């Protein structure tokens with residue numbers, strides 16, 4: 001998936017800035033290597049920290065990240081900035097199963113592979129008949145585990161399946177109402193050193209202004225909420241007509257039985273992110289988040 005993402009960036013750069021020569025430097029991050037729960041890996045940024053270090057050290061000049069994997073509770077690493085967010089891919093999650101039945105039609109006790117606390121909570125809330133089974137690894141290896149019968153179905157991001165060239169594996173695309181997406185879903189961010197004007201300028205040509213505002217609002221929500229690796233938080237911003245922006249945020253208990261929800265609109269992404277976070281905090285989000293073991 002990461003290599004497909006880099007190729008998209010190279011392709012777009014070749015159109016906008018054909019003068020820029022690129023070389024791919026591939027990384028395996030600790031998040032890729034670790035097969036257990038991400039919360040046991042110690043700290044956040046499992047998919048980003050090795051790349052952050054390489055960027056700051058000058059071993060690479062540009063990092064391509066899924067924004068959903070970039071920690072939102074803290075500032076980005078010192079000396080780095082996001083130069084652009086690319087046009088957004090599908091933000092929804094998909095069900096994959098060999099039988100071809102919808103999530104609501106899966107039989108009682110069906111094992112659905114996912115380790116994401118956000119997906120587990122919403123499965124518990126909307127589809128209590130199924131059982132969430134911890135499953136990690138990249139999308140290709142999860143599909144292989146499904147094919148080997150380790151689980152009966154998978155939940156994966158539509159965008160991820162499209163990026164690895166496997167969209168035909170999708171059985172059902174879940175609406176954002178039953179499976180609210182994570183902050184930054186479907187957004188690729190381009191991160192540079194803050195003082196590298198040439199790369200900042202070149203990467204900046206690939207940015208989508210609406211996605212910039214949506215991502216800013218979503219990440220401000222996450223920043224104010226100060227979640228941790230076990231807190232099921234979901235939300236997404238939508239650019240509306242006339243420069244207006246809407247943002248929905250949801251915080252769940254791990255079993256999905258409790259849900260807090262807020263929805264606001266504003267012209268300013270930062271104001272919007274703070275407003276939705278405050279609305280959730282007024283409903284008790286702090287106690288809900290901090291009460292979950294982590």
Ligand SMILES: NCc1[nH]cc(CCC(=O)O)c1CC(=O)O
Pocket residue numbers: 066067068069139155156157159160184185186187188
């Ligand atoms: N945690 C892995 C990861 N990071 C980003 C995506 C999907 C693509 C995206 O939303 O940007 C995925 C796979 C998945 O959730 O199925």
